Amino acid sequence: MSDVRVRFAPSPTGELHIGGARTALFNWLYAQKTGGKFILRIDDTDRERSSPDHLEAIYRALTWLGLDWDEGPDQPASYGPYVQSERLSIYTEAAQKLLQEGKAYYCFCSVEELAEQKKIVRESGQAPRYRGTCRNLPPAQQEEKKLTCQGHVIRLLTPEEGETVVEDVIRGWVTFDNANLDDLILIRSDGLPTYNFASVVDDSLMKITHVIRAEEHLSNTPRQQFIARQLGFRLPVYAHVPMILAPDHSKLSKRHGATSVQEYKEMGIVPSALLNYLALLGWSPGEDREILPLEEIVQLFSLERITKNPAIYDQQKLTWMNGHYLRTMELEELLQEALPFFQAAGVISANPTEEERLYLQAVLRIMRDRIKVLGEAVEATDYFFREDYAFDPEGVKKQFQQNKETGKILTRVSRVLQGLEAFEETAVHDALAGVAVELEVSQGKVNVPLRLALTGRTRGPELLDILLVLGKDRSVARIEKTLERFDLG
Numbered sequence: 364m365s366d367v368r369v370r371f372a373p374s375p376t377g378e379l380h381i382g383g384a385r386t387a388l389f390n391w392l393y394a395q396k397t398g399g400k401f402i403l404r405i406d407d408t409d410r411e412r413s414s415p416d417h418l419e420a421i422y423r424a425l426t427w428l429g430l431d432w433d434e435g436p437d438q439p440a441s442y443g444p445y446v447q448s449e450r451l452s453i454y455t456e457a458a459q460k461l462l463q464e465g466k467a468y469y470c471f472c473s474v475e476e477l478a479e480q481k482k483i484v485r486e487s488g489q490a491p492r493y494r495g496t497c498r499n500l501p502p503a504q505q506e507e508k509k510l511t512c513q514g515h516v517i518r519l520l521t522p523e524e525g526e527t528v529v530e531d532v533i534r535g536w537v538t539f540d541n542a543n544l545d546d547l548i549l550i551r552s553d554g555l556p557t558y559n560f561a562s563v564v565d566d567s568l569m570k571i572t573h574v575i576r577a578e579e580h581l582s583n584t585p586r587q588q589f590i591a592r593q594l595g596f597r598l599p600v601y602a603h604v605p606m607i608l609a610p611d612h613s614k615l616s617k618r619h620g621a622t623s624v625q626e627y628k629e630m631g632i633v634p635s636a637l638l639n640y641l642a643l644l645g646w647s648p649g650e651d652r653e654i655l656p657l658e659e660i661v662q663l664f665s666l667e668r669i670t671k672n673p674a675i676y677d678q679q680k681l682t683w684m685n686g687h688y689l690r691t692m693e694l695e696e697l698l699q700e701a702l703p704f705f706q707a708a709g710v711i712s713a714n715p716t717e718e719e720r721l722y723l724q725a726v727l728r729i730m731r732d733r734i735k736v737l738g739e740a741v742e743a744t745d746y747f748f749r750e751d752y753a754f755d756p757e758g759v760k761k762q763f764q765q766n767k768e769t770g771k772i773l774t775r776v777s778r779v780l781q782g783l784e785a786f787e788e789t790a791v792h793d794a795l796a797g798v799a800v801e802l803e804v805s806q807g808k809v810n811v812p813l814r815l816a817l818t819g820r821t822r823g824p825e826l827l828d829i830l831l832v833l834g835k836d837r838s839v840a841r842i843e844k845t846l847e848r849f850d851l852g
C-alpha cells in the first residue's frame with residue numbers, strides 16, 4: 364500500500380469546469396498509478412459564493428466522469444471532516460498556536476485604514492502591501508483595541524527580506540522575493556480562515572503528500588510554504604499544472620465552446636472521450652498517440668510528463684475524439700449513453716420496452732459512424748422513428764419529378780420485397796439486384812430513389828442496413844406511401 368495521498372479541493376461556487384475536471388483527473392490518475400488515495404475536500408470558506416447546489420453539481424460531474432474518491436464528505440475516514448466550513452475550530456486552534464508562539468498577531472486596522480495605507484505605499488512606487496501597523500502592539504494595547512475596535516483579523520508575521528524557493532515537480536525551482544509576501548491574513552474578522560491558511564492546515568492534517576493543482580496557485584505557494592514551516596508541518600510535493608488557453612491563447616471562455624462538464628454531457632460527449640481528451644491537456648504519454656483508453660493513461664501517467672507550457676483547448680479535437688469513442692464502444696454501452704437523448708426528445712419512452720431498446724440499438728449500430736456527439740444523434744436518425752419524415756426537395760426534384768422511370772422501379776421493388784419470405788441480408792440484396800436486371804437499369808437507378816423513399820434523404824448509411832433495420836413491413840409501407848404521395852404509381 365502506497366502512502367501517496369492527493370486531494371482535489373474545489374470551491375463550490377459554480378459548475379465544475381474543464382480546468383477543475385482536469386485537475387481532478389490528474390490527481391485521480393496519480394493516485395491510481397501509485398496505489399495511493401484520492402481525497403475530495405470541499406473548500407467552502409467563501410460563504411457568500413458557495414452553495415449546496417454547486418456542491419451537488421460538483422459531485423454529479425465527478426461521478427459522471429467516474430473519478431471516484433476514497434475519502435470525502437460522503438466517504439468519511441479518519442482525516443475528516445472533509446468540508447472546510449465544518450473545520451473552523453481546527454483553524455482557530457492553529458492560529459492560536461501561532462499567536463502564542465509570537466508568529467502571528469492581531470491586526471485591528473479598519474478597511475478604510477488599510478486602503479489608505481495601500482495608497483501611500485503605492486504612491487511611494489512600491490507594490491501595495493500591508494505596512495505592519497499592528498505588528499508590535501504591546502499586549503495591553505491589544506486588549507484595549509479588542510474592546511474598542513470594530514473587529515480584528517489574525518495576520519502571519521512574515522519576513523520582509525530574503526527569498527523563498529518553491530520546488531515544483533513540473534516547474535523546477537521557482538524563487539519568490541519575500542518582500543512581496545505581505546503579512547497575510549490567516550483568520551478574517553468574521554472568524555473564517557483565508558484560503559491559504561485553511562489549505563495548508565488541511566493538507567497537513569489530511570496527510571496530503573502531493574499537491575497537484577492549477578498553475579494559478581503557484582504564486583500562493585511561497586506563502587503556504589511559510590505557513591507550513593511556522594506550524595512545523597512537513598511540505599508536500601508540489602505540481603502546478605499548466606493553464607488551459609483558447610486556440611488564440613486568450614483566456615478560455617464560453618465563446619470557445621462548452622466549458623463545464625455539465626455542458627459537455629448535454630452536448631453528448633461521453634465520459635471516456637472527455638477523460639482521454641482532458642488527460643492530453645498538459646500531459647503527454649511520450650509517444651505520438653491520441654486515443655488512449657483510461658487504463659492505459661493510468662499505466663503511462665507520471666507528474667514528470669506534465670508540460671510547463673499552456674495547454675491549448677481545441678473543441679474540434681474533442682468532438683473528433685468523441686466520434687471515435689462512439690464508433691468503438693460496446694453497443695450496449697452506446698445504447699446506455701444515447702438513451703437519455705432519445706428519451707428527452709420523446710422518441711423513446713421513459714421505460715423503454717425490450718423492443719424499443721433493440722430497435723434503438725440497431726439504429727445506433729448503423730448510424731454511429733455518422734455521429735460525433737450524441738446531441739446530434741436524434742436529428743441524424745429521426746427518420747427511423749417517425750413516418751412523417753421530411754423529404755429533401757432537391758432529391759425529390761431529381762429522383763421523383765425528373766426521372767420518369769422511378770414509379771415503375773419503386774413499384775417493382777415494393778412487390779419483390781413483399782414477396783420475400785426471409786427478410787435478411789442476402790435475400791434483400793439479391794432482390795434489389797434482380798429488379799435492376801429485370802428492368803434493365805443500373806443498380807443506382809434502383810437504390811437512389813429507394814433510399815429517398817425510405818428516409819427522405821439522399822445520403823445516409825448503407826441502404827441494405829436501412830432496409831434491415833426498418834424491416835419488411837415498414838420498408839414496403841414507406842415505398843407505397845411515397846408512390847402515392849408523389850403520384851409516381
Ligand code: GLU
Pocket residue numbers: 372373374406562575576577580
Ligand atoms: N479551492 C481552491 C480552488 O478551487 C483549491 C486550490 C488548491 O488546490 O490548493 O482553486
